[in-house]
Amino acid sequence: MNREQAITEAFVSLTDTVADDVDPLTLLRRLVDHCVELTDMDAAGVMLANARGRLQSAAVTEERVEITEMFQAQTDEGPCIDAYNSGEAVHADDLTAHEDRWPVFTPLALAAGYSAAHSFPLRLRGQNIGALNLLARTSTALTAEDAGLLEALAATATTAVLTWSGEPLREYDIVTRTQAALSSKVVLDIAVGMLAAAAATTPGDAGRRLRAYAAAHHQRPTDVADALVRRRLTPQAVLAPAP
Known part of the structure; x- marks a missing residue:
């Protein structure tokens, strides 16, 4: 390319x-x-x-x-x-x-x-x-x-x-939407920490594995992170090799 x-x-x-x-x-x-x-x-x-x-x-x-x-x-x-x-x-x-x-x-x-x-x-x-x-x-x-x-x-x-x-984006929505993105980042960081602890790996590697799981299951990384934090999804399920 x-x-x-x-x-x-x-x-x-x-x-x-x-x-x-x-x-x-x-x-x-x-x-x-x-x-x-x-x-x-x-x-x-x-x-x-x-x-x-x-x-x-x-x-x-x-x-x-x-x-x-x-x-x-x-x-x-x-x-x-x-x-x-x-x-x-x-x-x-x-x-x-x-x-x-x-x-x-x-x-x-x-x-x-x-x-x-x-x-x-x-x-x-x-x-x-x-x-x-x-x-x-x-x-x-x-x-x-x-x-x-x-x-x-x-x-x-x-x-x-x-x-x-x-x-439609209104002027006062800008702060609301940037704050929503930052809140999602907090949840994502917690989920990455959970995966890193479970796999005894680095946060960088844990983040890559979370994104890989999300891509393989056609889900948003933030939705996968939310499911992990809320205990609707186990770290082992995310860390398991893709079939």
Whole structure:
């Protein structure tokens, strides 16, 4: 598959809001995966604003990204925070040059193995609802072409996530729907923790196995997570090899 085909398929997957096994978190997961696959960046994450306007992690490609996002939210500093607050893209091709700007985030990101960070605001109808975070293990600048692609992917995913239910979107629904997505992420994290404990594996592996089970049974990952947390589904059933 060439790059043009890959880009086309990425946009198609981000607008798929009618499939039975798609939910807002699935769309955000696709967004971060596409961002890494289509650019030179090594990892990506999405943070959404909760009802109090504080950013929370909603989707990541690897666990270390979520750690960096958590510290950005706790310290109110970092590229995601700046992109969300300003509504403008934030670029740090070499994080070592930004230690004065982000004295807490920069050492943490470097310790996690990231040397570059780029963040884009997620906006809908003039309202900032979160930020897309891209990280690289080596100092990496984004080309104008890649920056434009990432902005377009982020805009497409944002619209899809907030209109996923198919109902008309009113201004006050934006916070309600972002909060619903974050609440689903909490349930998903609990379910992943249950699977990780049952299988004595990592959260990353447990998340992949939960998504694989959901795909094999044509269910939404969030519905599988809810069934696990409510004890309507056992961890062993999810972890069992597919027939």
